[in-house]
Structures are given as structure tokens and as C-alpha cells.
Amino acid sequence: MPTKTVSKPAVIRFRYKLSSGLFLLPQNAASVDWAVVNDSKQPQTFRVTVYKGGVGMVKTETPPGPLTQTIDPNFVTHNANSVGPGDPFQIGFYYEVVVECNDRSLLPSVYVWQDHGATVIPGTTIVPGDFVLIG
Numbered sequence: 001m002p003t004k005t006v007s008k009p010a011v012i013r014f015r016y017k018l019s020s021g022l023f024l025l026p027q028n029a030a031s032v033d034w035a036v037v038n039d040s041k042q043p044q045t046f047r048v049t050v051y052k053g054g055v056g057m058v059k060t061e062t063p064p065g066p067l068t069q070t071i072d073p074n075f076v077t078h079n080a081n082s083v084g085p086g087d088p089f090q091i092g093f094y095y096e097v098v099v100e101c102n103d104r105s106l107l108p109s110v111y112v113w114q115d116h117g118a119t120v121i122p123g124t125t126i127v128p129g130d131f132v133l134i135g
Contacts, residue, residue: 012045012047012068014046014047014100014101014102015101015102015103016100016101016102016103016104016133016135017098017099017100017133017134017135018098018099018100018101018108018131018132018133018134019096019097019098019131019132019134020096020097020098020108020110020126020130020131021096021126021130021132022053022094022095022096023094023095023096023110023112023124023126024093024094024095025083025089025090025091025093025095025112026112026121026124027091028114028121029083029089029091029112029113029114029121029124030082030083030084030113030114030115030116031080031081031082031083031089031112031113031115031116032050032080032081032083032088032089032095032110032111032112032113033078033079033080033081033110033111033112033113033118034048034050034078034079034097034099034108034109034110034111035076035077035078035108035109035110035111036048036071036076036077036078036099036106036107036108036109037074037075037076037106037107038071038072038073038074038075038076038105038106039073039074039105039106039107040073040103040105040106041073042073042103043070043071043072043073044070044071044101044102044103044105044106045068045069045070045101045102046068046069046070046071046099046100046101046102046106047066047067047068047069047099047100047101048066048067048069048079048097048098048099048100048108049061049065049066049067049097049098049100050062050081050088050095050096050097050098051095051096051097051098052089052090052093052094052095053093053094053095053096054092054093054094055094059094059096062081062088062089062095063081063088064079064081064088067079071106080113080116080118082116097110097126098134099131107128108128108131109125109126109127109128110125110126111124111125111126112124112125
């Protein structure tokens with residue numbers, strides 16, 4: 001009987017690791033949305049992980065966990081999740097959005113919505129220039 005070879009999926013390595021820094025949610029937050037635009041001339045693969053942390057606690061990944069995607073040039077993608085008890089985001093915790101990529105022309109942003117229809121709460125947007133290189 002022939003032997004079946006099983007290979008592990010390739011590990012994706014990223015050159016840059018960018019952090020939004022910590023942010024809190026206002027009381028009227030209903031959704032948190034991260035978005036990226038690919039301003040390079042090539043398709044870009046990236047990974048986004050959102051972390052939740054409390055004072056004196058180790059930060060942990062929030063659902064849905066790390067998301068890896070490939071996006072074509074000049075395209076935008078996003079992921080929004082709800083705020084509330086039992087939801088991925090909860091009032092009273094700190095959050096951090098970490099983006100791993102290979103080209104700094106992939107530009108991330110974070111938005112806090114007051115509803116589920118993309119109504120941004122003024123003063124809550126984290127723009128690409130606010131993300132800090134951490135690795």
C-alpha cells in the first residue's frame with residue numbers, strides 16, 4: 001500500500017507588524033470595524049489580529065481570531081464586529097488592532113460605529129498614520 005504524504009501549510013512570514021495602540025470604546029459603541037486599502041501595485045497578503053486586554057491582564061485574541069487575506073491593488077476590505085455582552089467587543093476593556101504585512105502601502109484604519117450601519121463616532125477613528133511599527 002503506498003504511503004500518503006501529508007504536508008503542513010506554508011507559514012506566512014511578514015516583514016512589518018503595525019499596532020493601532022490601545023483604545024477604549026465609548027458607551028454608545030455598537031460595532032468596531034477595521035479596514036485596509038491596498039495602495040501598492042501588487043496583490044498583498046496580510047494578517048489582522050485584534051487583541052482585548054484589561055488592566056493587570058495578559059491581552060488575548062478576540063473572535064474571529066487572526067484573519068489572513070490577500071487583497072488586489074486599489075481594493076478595500078474590512079471586518080466589523082459587534083459590541084456588547086457576549087460579543088467580540090465589550091465596553092470597559094482595551095483593544096489593539098495588529099496588522100502584519102509585507103508592504104507599507106497596505107494602509108489600515110479602525111473605526112468605532114454607533115450603530116451597525118457604519119455611522120462613525122466622532123473622535124474614534126485610528127488612521128493609517130497613527131499605526132506604529134512594532135516589529
